[in-house]
Amino acid sequence: DTAVSQTPKYLVTQMGNDKSIKCEQNLGHDTMYWYKQDSKKFLKIMFSYNNKELIINETVPNRFSPKSPDKAHLNLHINSLELGDSAVYFCASSQSPESNEQFFGPGTRLTVL
């Protein structure tokens, strides 16, 4: 069974559009994350939620809005997409914010044309 799943796996869209990426974990974890990995493989945390509450909000443009409807789901909505948003977005989860081991999803490759 898949532990952390993301949809879609690939997303190709035009500049200016709005898109969403969905994430679900079936591990029973309390904490979920969104990361962005650029073309040079640099992985940077964007947001983290613990029990549906936002606990980490790094310097991310406010065009990016996460939403956690429940502990098992964390979605990412992006408004007015820009070329620089092209990257691979990873969702991850862990038992708690202090947990050292994070479980990552397979990633969503976003291409903005």
Place this chain on the structure above:
Amino acid sequence: EDQVTQSPEALRLQEGESSSLNCSYTVSGLRGLFWYRQDPGKGPEFLFTLYSAGEEKEKERLKATLTKKESFLHITAPKPEDSATYLCAVQATSGGSYIPTFGRGTSLIVHP
């Protein structure tokens, strides 16, 4: 600001040729240093956490060590299936938050 530098950027080895990957870090107060493995087109997979200088962890052909300034991931007699990008990350103790800072990774290719 926390920083993590990994070297080399890329490493090619012959099967059975042991080597080490380096992760140098500067952090205000180290809570933990993590190693992850990432295969092409997949998410990172957790390998180890090290907490204090002198600590070592092993898993199959991999052994991670930690000093006050750097960590090494030693690969003994690697096999082609060890080919992947290895990511290092640190987590600081300051501010009560648990924000991981990742390095850019070392891309390892092991030739048969």
